[in-house]
Amino acid sequence: MRPSLAQLEAFFWTVELGSAQRAARHLNIAQPTISLRLKELSDFLGIALLERAGRGVRATPEGRALLPRIATVMAELRGIVGHDPMKQIxxxxxxxxxxxxxxxxxxxxxxxxxxxxxxxxxxxxxxxxxxxxxxxxxxxxxxxxxxxxxxxxxxxxxxxxxQPTAWAAPSAWGLRGPLAPQDLWSLPIISNPPPSAMHRQITGWFAAAGLTPSRLSVCSSVAVIAELVAEGIGMSLLPERMVARQIADGSIQLVPTVPPVDDGRLFVAVxxxxxxxxxxxxxxxxxxxxxxxxxxxxx
CATH class of the missing domain: 3.40.190.10 (Periplasmic binding protein-like II)
Structure with missing residues (x-):
């Protein structure tokens, strides 16, 4: 028995992307399959290949020693299948x-x-x-x-x-929807600064009801805004997928509203x-x- 290409590929992409979940998504296979391949490779080599690092994983010292050789195998594989002209860009x-x-x-x-x-x-x-x-x-x-x-x-x-978008509020606030602009205008709200898309959407939603949010703060980073919401500082209009982790851990809740929030529209621009x-x-x-x-x- 010897390591399979699938096992080496699983290890390479798990280290490259920092998690088995991302590696599985990249390889278009189920995460349990990735985990099984990683275990089989580790058992065959008789060493621990991965260790926890925050919310993800990283290669152990033994795994890092193997990585350059495995990266060479991946590069050779790309060369073998690299006849598509687009791959030569x-x-x-x-x-x-x-x-x-x-x-x-x-x-x-x-x-x-x-x-x-x-x-x-x-x-x-x-x-x-x-x-x-x-x-x-x-x-x-x-x-x-x-x-x-x-x-x-x-x-x-x-x-x-x-892009699915919704009002996101600290779960500790215990808000129950559906809520109208009249219910939210006096609460602390955090937005990107004007004339950002988020700021235009937030102020436009209130303006349609003839209101202006009275406690509006601005922050240039959407990711930081999500963390501020999770910490109970204020609420904001955020992409639903971006706050999936905070929703899962119970720090953020999505609040249904009347009228509903329009989803953001994404474009590729050149x-x-x-x-x-x-x-x-x-x-x-x-x-x-x-x-x-x-x-x-x-x-």
């Missing part, structure tokens, strides 16, 4: 991601790019959509995933779909007329990943 590309989208989608997106286009050298920018839109316009980015973009004739927008093959490759991977992980509403 190489060079840097500057990719912007709206932060709420990036928190969930960047790990599988990066893994897919490493696998399908190992010659690409992505440079990631994670920020609010309005910041990314401005960077695209001044040629500081090549392509970006934007949420509810303002729009400019110099940009070409291709719709991805609806400067008009830019038909770089690297942009086409990244766009195709983005579309594949959001379908693969079921990120969009109705997908």
């Amino acid at each position: 190489v060079g840097p590309i500057r990719v912007g991601l709206a932060e709420g989208f990036a928190v969930t989608c960047l790990p599988p997106l990066l893994a897919a790019l490493l696998n399908d286009h190992p010659g690409l050298q992505p440079e990631w920018a994670v920020s609010t959509s309005t910041t990314l839109e401005a960077q695209l316009l001044r040629d500081a980015l090549d392509v970006a995933v934007l949420l509810n973009p303002i729009g400019d004739e110099r940009l070409t927008l291709a719709a991805l779909g609806a 400067r008009s007329g830019n038909e770089d093959v690297k942009i086409q490759a990244v766009t195709a991977i983005i579309r594949k990943i959001v379908l693969q992980i079921g990120y969009l509403r109705g997908r």
Whole structure:
């Protein structure tokens, strides 16, 4: 008996992505299958390959010693199956991601790019959509995933779909819906600063009822806002998938409202007329990943 390619692949991607769950999603197989392959490889070699690291895992010293050899095997495998011309795309590309989208989608997106286009050298920018839109316009980015973009004739927008969005509140508040703007306007609310998509959506939701939130704070990071909500500081309008962990651990609850919140609309944006093959490759991977992980509403 000897280690199988599937076992080596399971170990490589688990270390690369930091968890068996992400490795399973990347390889499009069930997590128990990944766990079984990791155990079989560890038992065969007679060493512990992985250890806990926060909420994920990392290679043990023994595992790290093996990793360069396994990485060589993975590279050779890519070479064997690399007859697809798209796999020969190489060079840097500057990719912007709206932060709420990036928190969930960047790990599988990066893994897919490493696998399908190992010659690409992505440079990631994670920020609010309005910041990314401005960077695209001044040629500081090549392509970006934007949420509810303002729009400019110099940009070409291709719709991805609806990002599930909801009011998120500290579970400790014990809110029971459905709630109206009149029920929430006086509560502490945290938003990205104007003119961000989040700020426009929050203020627009209240404005439709003739109200302005009276205790509105701003923070530039969507991920930090989620942590502030989990700590009981305030509530916010957040992507549902981004706060799945906090919902599961009971620190955040989604609050149904009347009227309901509109889902955010995601677009892939490029400067008009830019038909770089690297942009086409990244766009195709983005579309594949959001379908693969079921990120969009109705997908």
